[in-house]
Amino acid sequence: MKILLRENIYFVIGTIIITPIYYYLRKGEQFVLDLLFVKIMSVIFLIYNLPNFIIYLDYYKENKNTKINIDTENNSIGIVENGISKQYKITEIKSSIYHLGIYYKNRIDNAMRWKMINSDLAYWDLEFKNGDRYYISNLLVDFLHDNPIVDNTKYRFRMFQYINKSDSKEAVELKQVEEKNRTEKFVEKFQSKSESELNEILNNKSKYQKEAVKAVEIIMKNKNVG
Template identity: 85%
Template sequence: MKKTFEHNNKLLKILLRENIYFVIGLTIIAPIYYYLKKVEQFVLDFLFVKIMSVFFLIYNLPNFIIYFNYYKENKNTKIKIDTENNSIGIVKNGVSKQYEITEIKSSIYHLGIYYKNRIDNAMRWKMINSDLAYWDLEFNNGDRYYISNLIVDFLHDEPIVENTKYRFRMFQYINKSDSKEALTLKQELEKQKEKSLTEKFVEKFKTKSETELNEILNNKSKYQKETVKAVEIIIGNKNVG
């Protein structure tokens, strides 16, 4: 695969389309609301426009902040990926550098929390800022880049870097000092499975006596780690109570 990516307006067009839907929706819903409530006849006046404007600004505030953050970081960035020749070329603020894909030390995708549905099927609602995301890419020599999907739309493609890790966030603002551990999709799945098992064991063991619970804690090696974790949660809740 050989591809060259640079700043484009694709994502901005998507946000614009979503906002058009939002405005049309408000314009349609308001008269229906007035009709159902049997209040005075709906009039599209200046007050209604002001109220809509406030809703519009609140609705878009996360987008404005994140989009400006991404634009500031990537406005003079271009990336060329050539998997056939195992190379990545990056131009940032007029400085051009060439790397081999094998020189990548860390590859982390920071995605909206909506995309965690792929792992736990939690049926989260898609928000207007869900498709904003960035790629934290670090090389062995210490060079580090934050590549948003204003440049590379990587949300629906397979990662070009093996063992790419993931962070799922409510607000995908580029945080260069973020030290929280990212996980591979496999690790995320295992973490979710462990959490689910622990919750099941909490429900199962909550009626056990304190003696029975302490017996499990005193013989941890005989039990699953999820069982031990569940017992610790139950005893902790009893101590708090």
């Protein structure tokens, strides 16, 4: 909420400062605040915030009757949902998936994405071996900037982090994605190599990184060689 409030303050102050300057430079006249301008800015302000309101409402609806207590010393997780209290061992977790904003994919590919007003909104899809499943927003547990609470946690990245219980997109491990991106870089690097140079890498796999070998295999396959 602090981030949302701060970004909106910046938006309002920026609008108040920039609009009169722009108007004066373009028209050569002093800007006069009127009702039409207020209406237009109100609509823009609403559109600017609408995705965030939807996400907050979604998180509130899912977690309004949920409490979670993570005890890392005893490797246990206590969850109270709709007044029903349950205690689990971390070893009982079947699946742990962090749904993060697309901005945080920069950790993997360094694509220099811009941080959006809703980038810090995320949720945790937590499923236990007995079939119990919870969707925990980071308004309840601020997991976003810490190392994963559960080993082998996987990730999904989306532009808007509303809770999607039917999301069929495959979650990925950070290591898997890092390897994929290193392979892609080797593919670009090796494109100009001759067939004999590529074969030299394949014939001496132990001397090269596995991503480099994989890249050569991809290139050779695309060239229908071997």
